[in-house]
Structures are given as C-alpha cells and as structure tokens.
Amino acid sequence: MTHRHKLWAAFVLLACLHGLVFFAGFFAPYDFATQNRDLTFAPPTRIHFLDAAGKFHARPFVYGLKNDPTSADGYAVDQTRVYPIRFFSRGSAYRFGQVLPSGLHLFGVDDPGRLFLMGTDAFGRDQFSRFLFGGRISLMAGWVAAALSLLIGIVVGTLAGFYGGWIDQILMRGGELFLALPWLYLLFAVRAELPLHIAGWQVLLLLVAVMGLVGWARPARLIRGVVLSAKERNFVLAARGFGASDRHVICRHVLPQTYGVVLTQMTLLIPQYVLAEVTLSFLGLGASEPIPSWGTQLAALQQYYVLSSFWWMFLPAVLLVPVFLLYYAAADALQERLASVPL
Numbered sequence: 178m179t180h181r182h183k184l185w186a187a188f189v190l191l192a193c194l195h196g197l198v199f200f201a202g203f204f205a206p207y208d209f210a211t212q213n214r215d216l217t218f219a220p221p222t223r224i225h226f227l228d229a230a231g232k233f234h235a236r237p238f239v240y241g242l243k244n245d246p247t248s249a250d251g252y253a254v255d256q257t258r259v260y261p262i263r264f265f266s267r268g269s270a271y272r273f274g275q276v277l278p279s280g281l282h283l284f285g286v287d288d289p290g291r292l293f294l295m296g297t298d299a300f301g302r303d304q305f306s307r308f309l310f311g312g313r314i315s316l317m318a319g320w321v322a323a324a325l326s327l328l329i330g331i332v333v334g335t336l337a338g339f340y341g342g343w344i345d346q347i348l349m350r351g352g353e354l355f356l357a358l359p360w361l362y363l364l365f366a367v368r369a370e371l372p373l374h375i376a377g378w379q380v381l382l383l384l385v386a387v388m389g390l391v392g393w394a395r396p397a398r399l400i401r402g403v404v405l406s407a408k409e410r411n412f413v414l415a416a417r418g419f420g421a422s423d424r425h426v427i428c429r430h431v432l433p434q435t436y437g438v439v440l441t442q443m444t445l446l447i448p449q450y451v452l453a454e455v456t457l458s459f460l461g462l463g464a465s466e467p468i469p470s471w472g473t474q475l476a477a478l479q480q481y482y483v484l485s486s487f488w489w490m491f492l493p494a495v496l497l498v499p500v501f502l503l504y505y506a507a508a509d510a511l512q513e514r515l516a517s518v519p520l
Contacts, residue, residue, distance in 0.1 A: 184514050187507035194503065198312035202271030205306035206285045206292050209469045211269060213291065213301030216242060218487050220250045221296045229256045237262045239292055250487070260290030296489035298477055307469050308493050314470035318385045318463075319451035323443055325389025330396030331432075331439065337397070338404030339427060349401070352394035360391045364457060381464045384457060388450055396442045400435050407434040437515040444508035448501045455497070471497060 197204050213219075224237045241258030244251060266285035273279040286292045295304035337348040367387050407413060413430045421429075451471075457463030458472020459479075466473060474493045477483050483490050 181514060183510035184507070187503060187510050190503050191507055194312075194500065195316065198309060198316055200274065201306075201309035201313060202279070203273060203281065204283050205303070205309045206268060206282055206294075207303045207306045208269040208271065209302065209307045209310035210467060211302060211306075213297060215244075216252075216291060216293075216297055216301045217299055218250070218483075218490075219252055219291075219293055219297040219301070220487075221489050221492075222291065222293045223254075224262065228259070234261075239286060239290060241290060258290070260286040260292075262286055262292065295492045296487070298474075298490070299483075304474070304489065304492065307474055308471070308496065311469040311471045311474050311493075314381070314464055314468060315451050315454050315458075315472065316447075318381065318388075318454040318470075319447040319449075322385045322388040322392065322450040322453075323446035325386065326392040326446055327396050327439055327443060329390070329393035330400055330442075331435065333393065334397035334400030335404050335427060335432065335435070338401035339408055339423070339431060341405075345401075349398070352397050355391055355394040358391055360388070361453070361456075363387065363391060364453070365462065378464075378468060380462075381454075381468070381470075384463055385450075385454070388453055392446065392450070396439075396446070399438050399442065403435045403438050404431055407431045437511070441508050441511050441515070444504050444511060448504040452501070 202208075219242060222239050222242075224239060226234055226237055228234060228238075238259050238261045241255040241260065242252045243255040245253035262284055263286065264284050266282055266287075267280050268282045268285050270278065270280045273281075284292070293303050293305065295308065297303060298307070333348050333352065337345040364384055364387055367384065408426075408431060413426060416426050416430055454463055454470065455472040455475065458465070458470050459475050461476065464470040464473055471493060477490055478494070
C-alpha cells in the first residue's frame with residue numbers, strides 16, 4: 178500500500194469515527210441518560226439468526242432478559258420473548274447534527290425489549306449509547322486543546338524562527354519552561370483550586386484551556402525549525418529583495434511551509450489530550466455526571482466488585498485502543514507522505 182493510500186485509509190476511518198460520534202443520536206439506540214433500573218449491570222445482548230428450534234430468520238432478533246439469581250451475572254435469556262431488530266426505528270428524541278429535532282435511530286427493538294450491545298452500567302444505562310455520546314465530549318476536548326496549542330505554537334514558532342536574536346531566545350527559553358512543567362499535576366492543582374459547586378462543563382472547559390495553554394512548546398520548536406529553513410530559500414529571499422513586508426513574506430511564503438508539520442502535530446496531539454481528559458474524568462477531576470464522556474464511563478472500574486464481576490465494563494477502554502491507533506496511524510502516514518514529497 179502506498180503512502181497516499183495509507184493516508185486516505187486512515188483519514189476515511191477517522192472521518193467514520195467522528196461521524197459516528199457527531200451523529201450519536203442517530204446511531205445510538207437510546208439516549209445516554211435513559212435508565213433501566215431493573216436491568217442494572219446487564220450483560221451485552223446477543224444477536225441471533227437461529228431460534229431455539231433451529232429455524233433461520235433473515236431478520237436478526239434478540240431475546241428478552243429475566244432475573245436469575247443462580248446465574249453468574251444475575252440474568253438469564255427468556256426465549257419466550259422474541260424482539261426483532263428494526264432498522265430506522267423510532268425512539269428517544271435528539272437533534273440530528275445538533276440542529277434538526279428527530280427521533281429516528283439506525284436500529285432498535287420494540288418495547289419492552291432492550292438491545293444492549295455493550296451491556297449496561299450501575300443505573301441500567303446502555304453502554305454503547307453512552308460511548309457514542311461520550312465521544313463528543315472527549316474528542317471535543319482533544320480537538321479544542323490541540324487547536325489552542327497549535328495556534329500558540331504557530332505564532333511563537335514563526336516569530337522565533339523568522340526574527341531570531343533576542344526574540345528567539347526569550348520565546349524558546351519560555352518554551353523550555355513549559356516543557357519542564359508537569360502538566361498533569363498542574364491540572365490537578367487547577368482543579369483543586371476551583372470551587373466545588375462549579376458546573377461540570379465549566380470545569381471541563383477550563384481544564385481543556387489549561388491543557389492547550391501548556392502544550393504549545395513542542396509544536397512551537399518544530400515550527401521554528403521549519404521557519405528557520407524556509408526563510409533562507411531563494412523564493413523567500415527574492416520576495417524580500419522586491420521589498421515585500423515581513424507580514425507578506427510570513428503569510429504568503431513561510432507559513433505554507435509549516436502546514437505539513439502542523440497537520441502531523443494535530444493528529445498526534447488530539448489523542449494525547451483525549452487521553453488526558455479521560456484520565457482526569459476517570460479520577461473525578463474533569464467531566465462529571467450527568468455529562469457523558471469516556472472518562473466518566475470508565476470511572477465505575479474504580480470499584481472492585483465491578484472489576485471482578487462485570488467484564489463488559491472494560492469494553493469502553495478496549496474500544497479506545499483502536500481510536501488512538503487510528504490517530505497515530507494517520508500521523509505516521511502523513512509524515513511518510515510529506516517525506517516523499519520533494520521540497
């Protein structure tokens with residue numbers, strides 16, 4: 178597979194991932210807050226094509242669940258209740274694309290049947306639906322923090338590399354200070370200083386801003402290196418010789434040379450900041466209930482009886498692995514693609 182094909186494959190898969198998350202209301206069978214108190218810690222629902230008599234059904238179906246104290250997970254399949262899976266079914270209301278009100282879901286089953294692809298949590302909430310809705314918060318945190326870091330990094334790196342001298346010295350020494358900061362402990366300290374009654378979304382936005390503000394140093398150093406090389410090229414020297422202003426030279430000739438580094442850094446920083454948000458929310462320092470995020474979804478794993486009894490509670494953590502690998506694969510393919518393009 179060529180570099181170009183790898184790059185396209187990685188970005189198509191990432192686009193599909195973000196489409197699932199952005200249109201979570203359509204792809205999720207339930208609302209993230211819908212509770213089923215009689216089905217707490219229910220195992221993942223098995224999808225069937227063959228019934229108990231061995232007859233094949235073209236339309237997949239699920240069986241109902243009933244309480245069974247003798248079972249390891251407390252539930253047993255009730256084969257007397259059959260619920261066909263219906264596509265483009267009606268369910269809980271949401272806003273399609275965050276704009277249009279809708280109640281249409283990609284799939285679902287008729288009441289009182291339930292379809293839990295990843296099981297349920299302590300409140301009987303569908304784990305799969307919460308994973309899709311939680312991705313909005315976690316990915317938004319990663320994108321916003323990465324964009325903020327890169328914006329500052331572009332400004333600082335361009336100024337340091339283009340003008341050099343004492344400006345370069347001051348900006349790069351400041352960058353070394355931020356590189357030395359233990360940013361995770363800084364986030365802990367910031368959260369500790371916030372009042373307890375502050376809203377969860379306000380805490381999240383503040384922590385995202387802090388992550389973005391302390392993470393600019395490494396991108397700035399990389400961009401500075403590109404600018405140092407770009408400003409010595411013949412077409413840049415020719416533009417300056419014709420009397421072009423610094424602003425014109427930077428915007429028209431120097432900054433375009435940094436786009437490859439910026440895109441690569443974006444694909445590397447996003448998963449790092451997503452992981453930071455997941456860690457903070459897991460520890461109770463980021464997003465908190467009822468805000469769904471990947472970190473709050475994993476917070477139940479802090480309890481020993483959940484770890485030892487309900488294996489499906491690990492599924493959100495398992496699904497995070499391919500998410501991160503997709504970003505790193507995109508960064509690797511992008512770097513290979515840029516390295517193969519002649520300067």
